[in-house]
Amino acid sequence: MTMPRVSSECLKTTFQLGAAEEIATYFPKHKRKISEIAETNFRRLSHWLQTGVWISERSLLSWVRKDECHRVSPLFKKRHLYRKIVRCEEHMEVEHRSILQKFTESARFLVRFILRAKTVGSIIPSSHFLAREIVRQIPKHSLGAPKRYILEIGPGTGVFTDKIIKRLGPEDELDLVEFDASFCELLREKYKHLKNVHVYHMSILDYQERLGEYTHIVSALPLNSFTPDFVHKYFPHIQRLSKPGTTLSSFEYIFLPEIKQIYLSEDEREKFKAILDEKEAFYSAHHHLSHIVFRNFPPAKVLHHVL
Template sequence: MSETHSHAGPLSALRLQERLRDTRLFFGQALRTFHATGSILPSSGALAHEMAEHIRHRTDPDGALSILEAGAGTGAISRGIAAAMRPGDTLDLVEANPEFAAHVEELLSTDPDMSRIADSATVHACLVNDLGTDRTYDVIVSGLPFANFTADQVKDILDYYFTVLRPGGTLSFYGYLYTKGVKAVIAKREDYLRQARTSWVVQDWIDRYGIGSEKVFANVPPAWVHHLRKPGNDLRG
């Protein structure tokens, strides 16, 4: 059996087949709903690994984490989260596209990387801020395509994340490299201005709460991962 290697370990033929199925579904949905999907391919293992940084390296090495993943898509980043989770951790997977949500639900019983966290994970087929504020998280991992949203939408989502994040908790999200330059050349003026306003909001949050940013070149397209921490001190980390 031929094997390729990923951050999660050897990629068996069965896993490769599953990733191809994910990619087909993702690409099909991207063609239908590019605005909400935001990309034509699922994230790479390298991007998933970086997005799970604060699940792997936790402030309290013995504490269990309550985790939210927003925009799970076909589960590319969920797999990185699953690989970093420890017994006692819990995960809410939120996905607005019902086809993706159903797919992720299925992965929890069929996919070898995801089924190990099936008892600790819940899939919610809704918009992330419709989850409500009667819950709190230690770690939020967001795959939402902020660059496609308006500045007000992004501000509402970031406000929501920081409402449900515990003091001292972390938010990780990514954005693609070079998209602003490409948009400056090909986008209509109003779309370019919309994206510029959105990126000011994102940059403002990074300036206020950022604790580190990493470039991930092994992704199509290459991405910046930004890690933010909510001020305050909570030992659960």
């Protein structure tokens, strides 16, 4: 990766600033702090009133994109904006999805559910809120950080993938293992511009790439609707793919196991119990944190493990 250079004069002229360094003061250091967001927006407003130029993240990024020489990073070191600029330069951005595109993806999801209810496991893709929680264990890329290998199991239409990609650095690699051919086709098309995202069309149990190399694993498999035999093989396989300290994040819908048990026959209940026991044995052997996300249909519990 080439180190960005500063183009102070150009920055000054485009954004009407007294000194190039000033631009960093128009962006909050911590995007979640309301006081910082309000302060920087107030600065933008007064700058706009004085000069007629509105300084925003979008205008800065499109300015960076316009010309290779517009490299401004030393100004933004350690700020989230720096990461965005590097990502923009490396063409690592995820395309914004229109409402129509999102609707088409949800419709495809529903069709796949109708055809393969057991493996798809849900009638609609996960929500943005669930996606945000499940990727939390993957730190955002920082300059000079070691290369990471990330595995996503069951990406579907890529709701979690979009969020993982936002955390990737140019050196990191993301592997997507998806069982459904139609989803694989969609994912290949959606991420074809990203050289470090790879789609594998197969069951995770047959996946043998990069054994012992993954640093983070995100799994969306609906294990409760799988066979006991699959679940019995699944956890040891995950262990083979990871190395000590790998994070495994997964989710399950809350209340559904309890509701499901009411409708099962005696034989099915035995099988289901074997799955729950298998999961419980794994969960109790590995330290985990859990977080309930109500803003998802159905509401879900996210589990974060360290292997």
